[in-house]
Amino acid sequence: MPEGKMMIRRKWLLHKSFNPRVLLVSALTITLSLTQVTLAAYQPPRDQKSPSGYTDSSGTRGRCKASQATxxxxxxxxxxxxQTTSSHPTFAWLLPSQEKIPLEFTLYKIDNNDQLNLAYKLEVQSSPGIMKxxxxxxxxxxxxxxxxxxxVEVLCNRNRPSHNLVARAELDIVAMPPNLKNLLARSQNxxxxxxxxAEAGMWYDALAEALDCSKGELGKVATSLLQDLANLEKPSKDGISLGIP
Incomplete structure (x- = not known):
């Protein structure tokens, strides 16, 4: 798979002791400004759906050495x-480690029988901060x-895959709403x-636009979006929280 075509830049669910707002702010200061901007808040899809059992877990899967990613x-x-309206969406994650560690990105199609079918796989090297x-x-x-x-899987130990850090999320590919299409056609900003x-509930599209540039106003937009998500992803009754920084 040609890496030149890839755009890489700068869990399961989080552990019970995780404080989403504190970690969100500390993680994003790596690359993004925290200055407030005027931005419509992210609104989850009106027909909001729950993820499948593939992303249902009570903690972080895997554990790397202390000197590697934690x-x-x-x-x-x-x-x-x-949700996303893009047929070639953008995915983003954060690995707060200064070491160069091999990662494996995998995309699966979930069929009508809830089986995973491999759609795409690529191994890349980590970089500190946000990657996309x-x-x-x-x-x-x-x-x-x-x-x-x-x-996204951190390949801590190729001989013992159970030790690898793994994080998963699901997305739905949806048709572009006509009203949103009309509004986007009139805006190049x-x-x-x-x-x-964000206002239309298209998380992946909104974040892709915001992360296209990581400085100035767009950096602030990405920060605002992630803060919206942190506020929405409330801890469950057993204290497990969201899967973002």
Whole structure:
């Protein structure tokens, strides 16, 4: 798979002791400004759906050595299924480690029998802070009205996969709402486009616009989106919280 086509830049669910707001702020200061901006808050889809059992866990799966990565956070909803109108969506995560560690990104299609079918896989090297990856345009696009599961695995020990850190999230590919399409057609400003996507419940599209540039206003937009998600992803009754930093 040609890496030149990939856009890589700068869990399961989190552990019971996790404080989402504190970790959110500390993690994002690595690359993003915390200055407030005017942005429509992220609104989950009106037909909000719960994720499948594939992403239902009571803690972090796997554990690397102390000198390696100790946490992995997907920048995506985990208490509900995020949506995108893109057939080649962008995925983002945070690995707060200064070491170069091999990662494996995997995308699965969930069929009508709730079975996982491999759609795409790529091994990359980690970089500290936020990383992002877009499905290559050279590949067939993802199918509309279809659910997918994406996974990032930190390859701590190739001989003992059970020790690897793994984080998963699901996304639904949906048709572009006509009203949103009309609004986007009249806006070339990325800040406005991120805001329109966020208000329409299209998490992956909104974050992709915001992360297209990690400085200035767009950095602030990404921060605002992640703060919205942290506020929405409330701890469950057993204290487990969201899967973002």
């Amino acid at each position: 946490s992995l956070r997907l920048l995506a909803p985990v208490t509900h299924v995020g 990856l877009s499905l290559p345009q050279t590949l067939p696009g993802l199918t509309a009205d279809q659910r997918y599961l994406w996974q 990325r800040l406005q486009r991120a805001s329109l996507y």
